[in-house]
Amino acid sequence: MNILYDERIDGALPDTDKDVLIKHLHQHIPGLDLLWREEELKAYECDGLSAYRTTPMLVALPRRLDQVQQLLQICHAQQVPVVARGAGTGLSGGALPLEKGLLLVMARFNNILHIDPAARTARVQPGVRNLAISQAAAPFGLYYAPDPSSQIACSIGGNVAENAGGVHCLKYGLTVHNLLKLEVLTIEGEHLTLGSDALDSPGFDLLALFTGSEGLLGIITEVTVKLLPKPQVAKVLLASFDSVEKAGRAVADIIAVGVIPAGLEMMDNLAICAAEDFIHAGYPMDAEAILLCELDGVEADVHDDCQRVREVMQQAGASDVRLARDEAERVRFWAGRKNAFPAIGRLSPDYYCMDGTIPRRELPGVLRDITRLAAEHGLRVANVFHAGDGNMHPLILFDANQPGELQRAESLGGQILELCVKVGGSITGEHGVGREKINQMCAQFNSDELTLFHSLKSAFDPQGLLNPGKNIPTLHRCAEFGAMHIHAGQLPFPELERF
Amino acid sequence: MNILYDERIDGALPDTDKDVLIKHLHQHIPGLDLLWREEELKAYECDGLSAYRTTPMLVALPRRLDQVQQLLQICHAQQVPVVARGAGTGLSGGALPLEKGLLLVMARFNNILHIDPAARTARVQPGVRNLAISQAAAPFGLYYAPDPSSQIACSIGGNVAENAGGVHCLKYGLTVHNLLKLEVLTIEGEHLTLGSDALDSPGFDLLALFTGSEGLLGIITEVTVKLLPKPQVAKVLLASFDSVEKAGRAVADIIAVGVIPAGLEMMDNLAICAAEDFIHAGYPMDAEAILLCELDGVEADVHDDCQRVREVMQQAGASDVRLARDEAERVRFWAGRKNAFPAIGRLSPDYYCMDGTIPRRELPGVLRDITRLAAEHGLRVANVFHAGDGNMHPLILFDANQPGELQRAESLGGQILELCVKVGGSITGEHGVGREKINQMCAQFNSDELTLFHSLKSAFDPQGLLNPGKNIPTLHRCAEFGAMHIHAGQLPFPELERF
Structure with a gap:
């Protein structure tokens, strides 16, 4: 949707000689599958948020851990940005590729390594589908609780990256509440273990920090989840x-x-x-x-x-x-x-699925305000959501072929998210920020908080090679966004002026 | 217990002119209560881990947020280390003062700000006692689940700093699972909001990162906790x-x-x-x-x-x-x-309470090994613990007046914790690392992981002024600890050799 933004992010990245990189990867990583022809790359140009599309420079499909490690070391040495992708079902464009970057597809890491019925845990590779974990645990009367609507297709690595939710999160929590341990690789190819098989882990809580970090901190190579007994x-x-x-x-x-x-x-x-x-x-x-x-x-x-x-x-x-x-x-x-x-997709040529959370007590008022905002924008909005959690999914119906409708839908979506922030909620419940909601992050956080996010990112990835342009906006970007809003006379929060 | 360590930490800190600092604080922060006379400082020389004692340079007891903010700004400008303290009931020496540092006592921030029965949340100041939250929530049929044994005395700010547990954490989780939002001040006096009143918060999960960070990242000024309905x-x-x-x-x-x-x-x-x-x-x-x-x-x-x-x-x-x-x-x-x-304290002049976690399946084997290790050290060990969580509390009985017993108790404690790590557990379940278990952190984490912890610490506190010498050991310290162990012929893990 926001083409300007894609161009700018990619524009700021260094140019890589694609042929040299391919030669280098082939030479040092025997057996690594690479895709680089235009027609092969087509399938990877978007994730579940299909309105945003970019053709990646290169797609890698490793099968083994040592391949991933070497690939990261080479990309780090050559300063090539890396975007990780699981099943590509994400709804916020978190796995949107970069024109000047490598797309690292982890889908082939799809083995269930161990189910431990006594400890009630499953140790799996990141490409294992969410539902496959519950299926493997079923003979023991166990299941994995978080159940995004895409659970038949989405992978657990992607669930961790986005801190995915689902219908049953009201009682059983988000992905972060159902994890025990992660094995990850940093951009330098260093291996880290986050969390442990036991109750708690000392030091800073890197397991939680990593969960929902949208591929900005490292690559997930193994996930240990908690399993629950199936209710009677x-x-x-x-x-x-x-x-x-x-x-x-x-x-x-x-x-x-x-x-x-x-x-x-x-x-x-x-x-x-x-x-x-x-x-x-x-x-x-x-x-x-x-x-x-x-x-x-x-x-x-x-x-x-x-x-x-x-x-x-x-x-x-x-x-x-x-x-x-x-x-x-x-x-x-x-x-x-x-x-x-x-x-709802059958009612309209296009729809735009939002994902904001609000304190439960604000539900009636926010629903009223959404109706008002929709009328002002001349668009229809359907509401389907996890009400118990206060996690809303307003679906904005529009027709991208009608001049101006896409822009009106984007504007309405932005205003709905900002409304969520205003009543004490947040701009994402379970879909993540990704590329889609990067502007609204400027409404959610102040410049001190964003600066802190950038410092944390630097602790893992000083050169900013992992998934640049997602999740955490630059202060410069927020300044532009804020200015834009003032210009249009729609500044939602006076605090934005400080950017 | 480990006097050498105290001396070294304080020795590495810059000297401050105490009189100048007192004058400065009095001048810029009207009404701030300061203690600096030897006899006044005595009460603050340890927390619940009474074997470690240091007299602080200065104790500050602020009543208002602006006092805390100004105090931090002054300490930051003058490079004075700051150790935060709640009720002082911690069992790992996390609030142990520094000879060259200021002890910031948050006990006077003891107001319950708001109970919201519909949202099932309580917003409180950090000095509010754990049990006082449940008492205030009782008229609504609600309570706050985590219940450390010290719940009558310990404060919620300290619970967050140590990610405290309790008897009911098996079902209801640790402190981190029962939090919604924190208000904190950085060492520079910047105000940050971590988490939100809603289900989830975008960006990195700073709420979880901060919980259990033992005063190394900032000062907690307000806590919003989740409340649960009292079971029938x-x-x-x-x-x-x-x-x-x-x-x-x-x-x-x-x-x-x-x-x-x-x-x-x-x-x-x-x-x-x-x-x-x-x-x-x-x-x-x-x-x-x-x-x-x-x-x-x-x-x-x-x-x-x-x-x-x-x-x-x-x-x-x-x-x-x-x-x-x-x-x-x-x-x-x-x-x-x-x-x-x-x-158990009645059975022995001294006892040393350990706090390690293990995967539940390892319980019988670890209990056997503890009995063996205790016999080898010629000491008695009583076991009292949260078995369902795999959170062990072996209590080592000893008499500090018998030559060599203190050292044997410390050695046994260290070996028990390393045993926990070896079977896939961790060196703390709910008491934290603090000063006490800083050496065992070298067994728990490798140098890449420790380096990452230091980078995260730097993102919040680049000069390392907040609670130095706790929670995260320096690589230099781990090298010494590793070498020590090799010398004594007790190296528990070959990985330690790499330090």
């Missing part, structure tokens, strides 16, 4: 409301009575209708909002919780509350939610 | 075993069947007898080991779990399993455990 029972309640505010209130009330649902999701009318047309999940198309609330645990406990949640929903003004009759209906209720994004 | 019911099972190995196996088996106890604690015979003599908790003095297992949640769930845990304990060879009849007996069972340290 899971039940889903579907509640219908005649206003999104009432549904928002019900969310706060459910949490307030002390129930912790496994998942608590909200959809508004546009999302409900799109999903129902597409999946026939059994959603009430006349409802202004629905809540899906999953409760899991032992039988008696789940039964009690269902009763309590039903009462709270009714008191909050639900016009109807249905318990999924059986497992088939439960799966159907979730299928509607999990396919909501493609369903 | 809590029950405790007390199981007796005729060997510690059987008790160790029961721990692994309980976790393996998928129950997550609120607490799962083990005590060996020496600890059982000491506690029983002191508290009359009703423990079986003929047992080689006991397990205390607390289960909490809703009534029906807890009832089912008690049944399952009882069966697992019996199958693992428990000779007796008793359910606390009523709340009074439950409290008595815990009182024995919570007072085990002072109880």
